[in-house]
Amino acid sequence: GAVVSQHPSRVICKSGTSVKIECRSLDFQATTMFWYRQFPKQSLMLMATSNEGSKATYEQGVEKDKFLINHASLTLSTLTVTSAHPEDSSFYICSARRTGKDGYTFGSGTRLTVV
Amino acid sequence: AQSVAQPEDQVNVAEGNPLTVKCTYSVSGNPYLFWYVQYPNRGLQFLLKYITGDNLVKGSYGFEAEFNKSQTSFHLKKPSALVSDSALYFCAVREAISGGYNKLIFGAGTRLAVHP
Numbered sequence: 001g002a003v004v005s006q007h008p009s010r011v012i013c014k015s016g017t018s019v020k021i022e023c024r025s026l027d028f029q030a031t032t033m034f035w036y037r038q039f040p041k042q043s044l045m046l047m048a049t050s051n052e053g054s055k056a057t058y059e060q061g062v063e064k065d066k067f068l069i070n071h072a073s074l075t076l077s078t079l080t081v082t083s084a085h086p087e088d089s090s091f092y093i094c095s096a097r098r099t100g101k102d103g104y105t106f107g108s109g110t111r112l113t114v115v
Numbered sequence: 116a117q118s119v120a121q122p123e124d125q126v127n128v129a130e131g132n133p134l135t136v137k138c139t140y141s142v143s144g145n146p147y148l149f150w151y152v153q154y155p156n157r158g159l160q161f162l163l164k165y166i167t168g169d170n171l172v173k174g175s176y177g178f179e180a181e182f183n184k185s186q187t188s189f190h191l192k193k194p195s196a197l198v199s200d201s202a203l204y205f206c207a208v209r210e211a212i213s214g215g216y217n218k219l220i221f222g223a224g225t226r227l228a229v230h231p
Contacts, residue, residue, distance in 0.1 A: 041226075043224050044205070049216065051216065057212070093158050095159075095219070097217075103164075104149075106151075106159040109156065
């Protein structure tokens, strides 16, 4: 079945530093990758949608310069949280849509803690 | 805009009893509906989806969902709950975005607690 590998699963960083989160589709090509943010006991908030080879489309209220998304290939998308602050601490989840398919496969998530 | 609502924050059920997790939707056009489950500190796992066809959709782990157009509902059900079913459940609807692509809009989630 379709698998999306997300790394790291947990990361602790100092305030002001940048953190990169990777999502790889292991056995399929992902035309589109989605990045979500989830606060404790809350739903998933879509941050941005990225299509391979083009700029990401950000949802309203999401800072493009703070959350950099790169989708350079059909199997890899990265989210970089730049100049992280404690309020960026959250659970980040990626999701990939297979080329020509309706299904969405989710990564296992990354728990980011900014201290 | 498409949306889904999950009216219950938490559902409690005894092991072996049937369970229902509610979801209602608001869409323009034909709804594409999904159910996902999330275990602690994990991503979402797909349970089932409704695109078209039979109103009763069967999914993973013995779950099923009934699409009801007149009530605009898509409730998740299981005949006999297991303690291991305890998790966070999300209903979602697919929404078209520019460029011919789609995205998922999630409900607030319902925490299911199955007691021994």
